[in-house]
Amino acid sequence: MKFSPLVDELIQSLRCLPGVGPKSAQRMAFQLLERERKAGLKLADALSKAMSDVGHCQSCRTFTEESLCPICASNKRGQADTICVVETPADVLAIEAGGHFSGRYFVLLGHLSPLDGIGPEELGLSLLEQHLQTGDILELILATNPTVEGDATAHYIADIARRHNVKVSRIAHGVPVGGELEYVDSTTLALSFNGRIQL
Amino acid sequence: MKFSPLVDELIQSLRCLPGVGPKSAQRMAFQLLERERKAGLKLADALSKAMSDVGHCQSCRTFTEESLCPICASNKRGQADTICVVETPADVLAIEAGGHFSGRYFVLLGHLSPLDGIGPEELGLSLLEQHLQTGDILELILATNPTVEGDATAHYIADIARRHNVKVSRIAHGVPVGGELEYVDSTTLALSFNGRIQL
Numbered sequence: 001m002k003f004s005p006l007v008d009e010l011i012q013s014l015r016c017l018p019g020v021g022p023k024s025a026q027r028m029a030f031q032l033l034e035r036e037r038k039a040g041l042k043l044a045d046a047l048s049k050a051m052s053d054v055g056h057c058q059s060c061r062t063f064t065e066e067s068l069c070p071i072c073a074s075n076k077r078g079q080a081d082t083i084c085v086v087e088t089p090a091d092v093l094a095i096e097a098g099g100h101f102s103g104r105y106f107v108l109l110g111h112l113s114p115l116d117g118i119g120p121e122e123l124g125l126s127l128l129e130q131h132l133q134t135g136d137i138l139e140l141i142l143a144t145n146p147t148v149e150g151d152a153t154a155h156y157i158a159d160i161a162r163r164h165n166v167k168v169s170r171i172a173h174g175v176p177v178g179g180e181l182e183y184v185d186s187t188t189l190a191l192s193f194n195g196r197i198q199l
Numbered sequence: 200m201k202f203s204p205l206v207d208e209l210i211q212s213l214r215c216l217p218g219v220g221p222k223s224a225q226r227m228a229f230q231l232l233e234r235e236r237k238a239g240l241k242l243a244d245a246l247s248k249a250m251s252d253v254g255h256c257q258s259c260r261t262f263t264e265e266s267l268c269p270i271c272a273s274n275k276r277g278q279a280d281t282i283c284v285v286e287t288p289a290d291v292l293a294i295e296a297g298g299h300f301s302g303r304y305f306v307l308l309g310h311l312s313p314l315d316g317i318g319p320e321e322l323g324l325s326l327l328e329q330h331l332q333t334g335d336i337l338e339l340i341l342a343t344n345p346t347v348e349g350d351a352t353a354h355y356i357a358d359i360a361r362r363h364n365v366k367v368s369r370i371a372h373g374v375p376v377g378g379e380l381e382y383v384d385s386t387t388l389a390l391s392f393n394g395r396i397q398l
Binding site: 002003004005006007009010012013014016017018019024026027028029030031032033034036037039040041042043044045046047048049050051052053054062063064065066069070088089090093109 | 205247
């Protein structure tokens with residue numbers, strides 16, 4: 001048995017959202033129909049606007065509907081000569097929440113993954129090279145994820161930076177603050193020993 | 200730090216979906232922007248259509264954009280003189296999946312809950328009484344949930360049915376098939392003893 005065509009289509013369409021299976025999609029559709037018609041219409045509007053108008057920042061590749069994102073457009077960033085390379089826009093948010101970095105970002109929107117057809121061009125590395133060629137950049141901080149792909153991407157970008165004589169660094173990996181040694185995996189522990197700092 | 204206005208609005212709007220918090224909304228927005236723009240536009244379209252056009256079936260109150268839902272409009276239902284009363288459209292789907300019931304449904308879209316301002320009128324019980332008054336209905340099967348509110352609602356509707364001299368029954372509650380006695384709660388077990396059937 002199926003519902004009416006429009007309800008069915010709504011349930012099917014909701015499944016494009018990550019982590020939403022058939023049951024959740026049903027629950028979402030019914031909740032919207034029962035109680036949140038206004039919010040549903042607002043979501044429809046926000047979706048269609050965002051899907052059509054949001055593009056990439058010309059400087060850092062994050063999502064924005066302007067040509068430059070708020071961070072790249074701002075002239076209040078103290079360390080404008082430093083670029084932090086991250087994999088996703090959410091990483092930018094995480095770093096900004098800390099408030100300890102005042103440089104600019106470069107968002108790869110992924111990591112090197114030849115099997116999925118994601119090479120240097122897909123990550124916009126030629127755009128990053130253009131930034132390095134200007135000579136305004138003094139340091140590149142690589143904050144890709146500490147995974148095999150993230151590390152490979154970091155090494156690849158480090159090579160590019162060295163070619164342009166730009167200082168390049170990788171964020172430290174080790175025991176997180178508040179973590180307990182006995183629960184930390186051995187690879188992280190090994191990294192934290194290798195990356196020890198003299199007091 | 201915030202994202203661009205359109206991206207922010209999309210993330211905020213996604214939070215109207217049940218079970219979606221700030222982090223999931225972010226993940227959904229980025230996944231749609233990165234990889235599923237087409238599906239996103241389709242979702243926007245399905246949402247706006249469903250929110251504006253979907254109303255209630257004039258006969259059973261389930262969601263439909265027609266005046267009658269597919270089940271009420273069908274003339275192939277064997278037990279047209281039996282009405283099964285359920286709380287939500289999803290319950291209809293669950294019962295139809297079994298394929299053992301061929302009557303019609305009546306969807307309350309909730310249960311009696313005076314504190315939330317949900318009384319008999321909000322559950323469309325006057326419409327149900329109209330069905331009973333026609334004299335075409337021989338039996339009312341109450342399949343509201345076995346919760347305090349669901350039971351109260353069932354009792355209330357049973358009184359109405361008796362007033363119209365319509366046979367009324369409640370679905371059996373007891374140990375589910377495949378369940379193990381030792382893990383079944385005591386209330387369910389008590390119900391299964393009370394509802395025992397002579398062999």
